[in-house]
Amino acid sequence: MIPLASQMVEPGALEAADLREAWRLLPPEDRVEGFRALARGDAEDFFLDLSSREQAELESLLPPGERRLWMRLLPPDDAADLIQEADEEERPALLDLLDDVTRTEVLALLAYAEDDAGGLMNPRFARVRPDVSVDEAISYLRKQARERLETVYYVYVLDAEQHLLGVASFRDLFSAPPDKRVRDLMSTDIVTVRETMDQEEVSRVFAEHDLIAIPVVDAERRMKGIVTVDDIVDVVEEEATEDIQKIGGMEALEAPYLEVGFLDMMRKRVGWLAALFIGELLTASAMGRFEGEIARAVVLVVFIPLIISSGGNSGSQASTLVIRAMALGEVRLSDWWRVMHRELLHGFAFGWVLAALGFMRVVLWQGLFRAYGPHFLLVAFTVSGALLGVVTFGTLVGSMLPFVLRRLGADPASASAPFVATLVDVAGVVIYFSLASWILRGTLL
Amino acid sequence: MIPLASQMVEPGALEAADLREAWRLLPPEDRVEGFRALARGDAEDFFLDLSSREQAELESLLPPGERRLWMRLLPPDDAADLIQEADEEERPALLDLLDDVTRTEVLALLAYAEDDAGGLMNPRFARVRPDVSVDEAISYLRKQARERLETVYYVYVLDAEQHLLGVASFRDLFSAPPDKRVRDLMSTDIVTVRETMDQEEVSRVFAEHDLIAIPVVDAERRMKGIVTVDDIVDVVEEEATEDIQKIGGMEALEAPYLEVGFLDMMRKRVGWLAALFIGELLTASAMGRFEGEIARAVVLVVFIPLIISSGGNSGSQASTLVIRAMALGEVRLSDWWRVMHRELLHGFAFGWVLAALGFMRVVLWQGLFRAYGPHFLLVAFTVSGALLGVVTFGTLVGSMLPFVLRRLGADPASASAPFVATLVDVAGVVIYFSLASWILRGTLL
Numbered sequence: 001m002i003p004l005a006s007q008m009v010e011p012g013a014l015e016a017a018d019l020r021e022a023w024r025l026l027p028p029e030d031r032v033e034g035f036r037a038l039a040r041g042d043a044e045d046f047f048l049d050l051s052s053r054e055q056a057e058l059e060s061l062l063p064p065g066e067r068r069l070w071m072r073l074l075p076p077d078d079a080a081d082l083i084q085e086a087d088e089e090e091r092p093a094l095l096d097l098l099d100d101v102t103r104t105e106v107l108a109l110l111a112y113a114e115d116d117a118g119g120l121m122n123p124r125f126a127r128v129r130p131d132v133s134v135d136e137a138i139s140y141l142r143k144q145a146r147e148r149l150e151t152v153y154y155v156y157v158l159d160a161e162q163h164l165l166g167v168a169s170f171r172d173l174f175s176a177p178p179d180k181r182v183r184d185l186m187s188t189d190i191v192t193v194r195e196t197m198d199q200e201e202v203s204r205v206f207a208e209h210d211l212i213a214i215p216v217v218d219a220e221r222r223m224k225g226i227v228t229v230d231d232i233v234d235v236v237e238e239e240a241t242e243d244i245q246k247i248g249g250m251e252a253l254e255a256p257y258l259e260v261g262f263l264d265m266m267r268k269r270v271g272w273l274a275a276l277f278i279g280e281l282l283t284a285s286a287m288g289r290f291e292g293e294i295a296r297a298v299v300l301v302v303f304i305p306l307i308i309s310s311g312g313n314s315g316s317q318a319s320t321l322v323i324r325a326m327a328l329g330e331v332r333l334s335d336w337w338r339v340m341h342r343e344l345l346h347g348f349a350f351g352w353v354l355a356a357l358g359f360m361r362v363v364l365w366q367g368l369f370r371a372y373g374p375h376f377l378l379v380a381f382t383v384s385g386a387l388l389g390v391v392t393f394g395t396l397v398g399s400m401l402p403f404v405l406r407r408l409g410a411d412p413a414s415a416s417a418p419f420v421a422t423l424v425d426v427a428g429v430v431i432y433f434s435l436a437s438w439i440l441r442g443t444l445l
Numbered sequence: 446m447i448p449l450a451s452q453m454v455e456p457g458a459l460e461a462a463d464l465r466e467a468w469r470l471l472p473p474e475d476r477v478e479g480f481r482a483l484a485r486g487d488a489e490d491f492f493l494d495l496s497s498r499e500q501a502e503l504e505s506l507l508p509p510g511e512r513r514l515w516m517r518l519l520p521p522d523d524a525a526d527l528i529q530e531a532d533e534e535e536r537p538a539l540l541d542l543l544d545d546v547t548r549t550e551v552l553a554l555l556a557y558a559e560d561d562a563g564g565l566m567n568p569r570f571a572r573v574r575p576d577v578s579v580d581e582a583i584s585y586l587r588k589q590a591r592e593r594l595e596t597v598y599y600v601y602v603l604d605a606e607q608h609l610l611g612v613a614s615f616r617d618l619f620s621a622p623p624d625k626r627v628r629d630l631m632s633t634d635i636v637t638v639r640e641t642m643d644q645e646e647v648s649r650v651f652a653e654h655d656l657i658a659i660p661v662v663d664a665e666r667r668m669k670g671i672v673t674v675d676d677i678v679d680v681v682e683e684e685a686t687e688d689i690q691k692i693g694g695m696e697a698l699e700a701p702y703l704e705v706g707f708l709d710m711m712r713k714r715v716g717w718l719a720a721l722f723i724g725e726l727l728t729a730s731a732m733g734r735f736e737g738e739i740a741r742a743v744v745l746v747v748f749i750p751l752i753i754s755s756g757g758n759s760g761s762q763a764s765t766l767v768i769r770a771m772a773l774g775e776v777r778l779s780d781w782w783r784v785m786h787r788e789l790l791h792g793f794a795f796g797w798v799l800a801a802l803g804f805m806r807v808v809l810w811q812g813l814f815r816a817y818g819p820h821f822l823l824v825a826f827t828v829s830g831a832l833l834g835v836v837t838f839g840t841l842v843g844s845m846l847p848f849v850l851r852r853l854g855a856d857p858a859s860a861s862a863p864f865v866a867t868l869v870d871v872a873g874v875v876i877y878f879s880l881a882s883w884i885l886r887g888t889l890l
Contacts, residue, residue, distance in 0.1 A: 020653075024775075045634065049654055145619035153598055153615075153657070170598075170615065174590035189490065207682065209494055210675050212598070212657065229675050230655050236678055237652065240685030241769055247692060248765025248862060249758055257770035258783070262790065269762050270795050273836075276758050277799050281806060283750040288816065295743045298736055305728035305870050308750055309757075313694055313721050313863040317714050320693025324686055325702035330469075338703070345707070350715050354722050361726060371733070391718075417693060417862035418758040425750050 016042040032061045052081035071097040076105040077122040117202050118195035121216045121225030126155045130165055130183040134176045153212045157186045164215055164223040192217045195224050199235045204329050206232045243327055249418035279422040283429050290433040297444040299372050300436055303383050308428035310354050311390035312421030315398030318343050319415045322402045326412050336403040347395025354391055355384035375443045382439045386432040394424040461487040477506045497526035516542040521550040522567040562647050563640035566661045566670030571600045575610055575628040579621045598657045602631045609668040637662045640669050644680045649774050651677045688772055694863035724867040728874050735878040742889040744817050745881055748828050753873035755799050756835035757866030760843030763788050764860045767847045771857050781848040792840025799836055800829035820888045827884045831877040839869040
């Protein structure tokens with residue numbers, strides 16, 4: 001219940017900070033009660049800082065007479081997000097709470113897919129005509145700001161048909177001679193995104209260009225809105241969370257961990273567990289084919305988990321690296337050959353290290369406990385050889401699987417650590433026992 | 446070589462877009478040549494869009510006479526980042542290229558740890574005194590902007606000793622009556638961060654409050670600079686990358702995948718592989734203790750990979766979920782009991798599903814191939830029982846390990862999928878064979 005020490009809080013605001021801290025743990029009635037007990041100004045800040053999901057929940061719990069007030073506090077993009085989080089049947093009522101202008105804007109935003117630039121953008125931005133002077137532009141913007149402007153950072157220069165001609169930062173405008181024309185000041189080399197661009201790609205454009213806001217245009221270059229970088233922080237968090245969960249071997253939860261119910265959790269996780277289980281059944285079949293060898297050389301069995309998990313571990317390293325490098329745009333589909341070359345080399349090097357460790361383990365245990373009989377050196381060679389093969393193979397498969405998935409149009413992040421490990425386990429069993437029956441034939445086998 | 450279709454490019458700018466696209470693949474000489482061939486305006490944008498690492502590389506390749514120009518293009522925080530990326534011995538020369546004011550600012554920034562708010566902030570921000578009027582403030586800001594102001598979005602109100610008194614957005618300022626005093630307009634309920642706050646925590650403050658910029662203050666609440674949200678996008682990307690790489694079972698690379706050299710890659714990856722290998726050696730020791738059972742019931746051996754990998758998979762799901770939920774602040778240390786409760790339930794449910802699948806597999810193969818002899822039902826019960834135990838245990842260990850690591854002051858992301866799998870493998874072997882010797886005593890064993 002202690003607010004972040006380093007986030008200074010005014011004495012009067014302590015109540016809001018306490019509520020924020022306790023929010024997750026409070027039952028719905030207590031949330032409403034706590035919220036309504038806040039001073040008006042605090043309550044506004046509090047409401048604006050909630051996630052869209054939390055705002056929608058709170059709206060549905062408030063008495064109907066109080067809802068309009070909070071709904072109208074939101075800019076159109078945030079209102080659209082709230083409505084998207086609300087239950088289907090509540091949406092028309094929520095739309096009715098908005099004023100006419102905002103309702104039209106929100107309806108236009110709701111028509112876009114949630115994950116598109118159009119679904120992310122704010123339709124309110126600072127705009128001027130190219131032929132006004134800097135002084136005229138500044139006083140016009142002062143008027144716009146008073147009315148309904150959300151974000152003032154860049155000023156966009158549009159013609160009468162809303163085509164985007166140029167952009168000026170406030171800094172440009174402020175530092176220019178007052179009688180200069182906006183046309184002579186604006187930059188025409190503008191980074192834009194299309195309204196249908198996926199949000200993950202939008203976030204890469206932001207990362208590449210270090211901008212505060214990017215204009216969203218349609219196919220005719222008519223400006224529709226702006227995406228601001230603060231929305232991109234959420235996108236980046238969200239996309240990373242999805243990738244991390246997929247890498248962990250499950251479907252993305254798409255909600256905070258503690259808010260996902262039992263059945264939903266089952267659905268997102270047990271499907272992958274069962275699929276991996278069925279894949280792993282192949283190891284049982286593969287080993288069934290070596291039952292004779294197993295019966296004759298039980299000593300080989302104790303190294304099975306060691307060998308297959310080494311392959312799995314090297315595979316998860318490689319796939320995780322490649323998945324993340326792809327998500328960041330550092331590695332593209334066309335780089336597969338270069339990556340394969342690198343990872344083959346890495347895998348081979350790692351393989352030698354583990355093979356040496358494995359060899360030492362067998363020889364050491366033989367010296368200490370006489371554990372592996374007269375042919376212990378052959379056992380050591382078998383174990384080391386299998387490790388070298390399995391680790392090289394695991395690294396190779398792990399690094400290439402994300403490319404294969406992306407090539408097939410699937411999400412490379414599905415090449416999860418457990419998925420790669422399962423693939424490599426089966427190969428590991430085959431490599432190990434094939435090598436064993438070749439090296440140990442006539443001695444142990 | 447095709448620029449992003451949706452990112453409209455002016456005809457003259459095509460060259461820069463081509464260069465950007467090819468950059469990664471070009472040898473150093475060609476980079477310099479391509480860069481120097483750009484028109485001045487294009488080259489400026491191009492340079493500003495490069496990462497600090499790329500800027501530092503390019504600087505070191507340019508003829509000494511041209512370096513000053515590009516160095517002086519950078520605001521102090523970016524200049525500090527570039528210098529941090531350069532080789533130790535080049536840094537003094539780079540500092541000498543800056544003008545005196547900027548050099549002082551950069552030196553102050555370099556004194557902060559790179560991952561602190563202080564290392565992230567920009568020391569240039571818009572400031573006014575509390576007693577000026579709105580109109581005075583605006584014309585004063587126009588003067589500041591002309592000189593050396595970087596980001597104009599919020600205006601900070603400071604007293605003579607630089608203590609932060611309040612903040613006003615440009616929108617507030619623009620929409621206020623011209624003769625109102627800034628003191629009567631500013632908001633005093635300000636979110637601030639301390640100069641020593643870790644950047645990951647700073648990014649959480651941004652996520653919570655949806656701000657474009659947050660002021661950085663010292664222990665006496667004197668304002669030192671601002672952190673802007675565009676820098677936070679990079680922080681969020683970077684932190685997610687580190688977590689993903691740790692979850693994949695390696696050290697964080699801290700550089701783009703394709704730029705990490707062979708030896709560095711070995712160091713970051715093979716250490717973990719070897720550690721996991723040594724952990725996994727315990728499976729060999731554990732199985733050694735069951736050699737008698739193995740020799741008598743080879744049929745049990747074929748299910749070993751299946752059983753231990755099911756435990757590993759359920760463990761990676763749980764640990765990945767908890768790691769990410771912790772990084773997002775959704776789950777805190779004090780939630781361990783709640784998470785344990787949930788995951789025990791989940792693990793038990795998953796365990797029953799996999800146990801049922803395992804039972805069916807044994808019975809089916811017996812029906813089809815008579816694979817497991819007269820005691821096949823006992824084998825089926827052993828396999829199912831081990832699956833139930835291992836999956837429940839794996840889920841529990843996977844979900845609790847991140848809590849243990851955080852409690853010990855370590856990074857929860859080190860509870861990687863391979864690490865959890867290794868822990869669970871050893872337990873899996875013990876659970877499986879203990880159960881087998883109990884169920885099958887007197888029949889198979």
